[in-house]
Amino acid sequence: MKLVTQVKLLPEADQAAALRSTLRTANEAACWVSAVAFEHGVPREYELRKHTYAELKARGLGAQASQHVIKKVRDAYTTLKANIRAGNLGRPGSKRRVKAESKPITFRPEAAQPYDDRCLSWQLDAGTVSIRATAGRLKGVRFACSSEALKMLREHRQGESDLIERDGGFYLIATCDVPSKPLTERPAGFVGVDLGIANIATTSTGYRVAGRGLNRHRKRQFDLRKKLQAKGTKAAKRLLKKRARREQRHAANVNHIVSKTIVTTAERTGQGIALEDLTGIRSRVRLRKDQRTSLHSWGFAQLASFVEYKAKRAGVPLVYVDPAYTSLQCSQCLHIERKNRVDQATFACRSCGTVTHADDNASRNIARKGEAVWLAGRESRVPAPA
Structure with a gap:
């Protein structure tokens, strides 16, 4: 069973700048790959790689990062197609569905970028990670998490991890393959x-x-957001950002x-x-x-x-x-x-x-x-x- 564990990175100032630059570069490249895919009718991943791999390398992305960007874009179009097929975007001709189908998928500058074990290594005893950025490999980037999360990482981490930026902080979301118990064959009810x-x-x-x-909590949050948005001052915007999510x-x-x-x-x-x-x-x-x-x-x-x-x-x-x-x-x-x-x-x-x-x-x-x-x-x- 696949579960995810989130840890918060605690980078130094120069490390944070390198991570931010890496995410911006990777997501700008993903937007470009998405436009190419849309122009060519969203080809298969192998065909898309032939159209985009050389340019991604020229943009400063490494070989593995380029592959991950291409796969991220292709997976996004696969998800879009599945949502359309399931009717999650409305019926054919609906405003929401036409909007989704009429333009390429775009990626936010701080959107998640996947890393495999070639680009990211964990030093769990030291509480650090080594991660590849566009400026080179960053070693000794500290992270913080709960004892339960650390145990999960130590025993079950397997596969890719996603780097994301949220409210100025950086997080790694690691995939863990946790064995599930056998199902009860004869439940009592x-x-x-x-x-x-x-x-x-x-x-x-x-x-x-x-x-x-x-x-009540939702109503209180809604009313507060409404007041702060109507006020529109810098202090109000800071508080809105602080209270986000x-x-x-x-x-x-x-x-x-x-x-x-x-x-x-x-x-x-x-x-x-x-x-x-x-x-x-x-x-x-x-x-x-x-x-x-x-x-x-x-x-x-x-x-x-x-x-x-x-x-x-x-x-x-x-x-x-x-x-x-x-x-x-x-x-x-x-x-x-x-x-x-x-x-x-x-x-x-x-x-x-x-x-x-x-x-x-x-x-x-x-x-x-x-x-x-x-x-x-x-x-x-x-x-x-x-």
């Missing part, structure tokens, strides 16, 4: 997880995380805590986890204007991805289920009716009279669907009788 905005997550085991605190970091921390609790509970009880497949929900749902901010800042995809990788590490089975009617169906008698959902928090079955919290009811329906999906998958893997 499934923990259904209902994801939402009013309640971030509600499980069929009774665990519920209210979204009030996170929503604070909301994002806070939401990610909450999602890490919630996902860890869900996976730990499933591992302890020998159960699997069932999540709703909410792909495309933002484009399907129609809301009032004052509700759109909450919907588009909802981090359900990040929470699901955290649960997924933690479950793999713990060997906990995980399945995605169709969310249709999970909020309208009674988990006791399976009766489906729109009037069952009295309001956001209350579920009252018109057939059997069951009254419960709406999210608890939905989570139990998701757990039942999860068991059905898991059994169907097991049966499809059983060989046909001779």
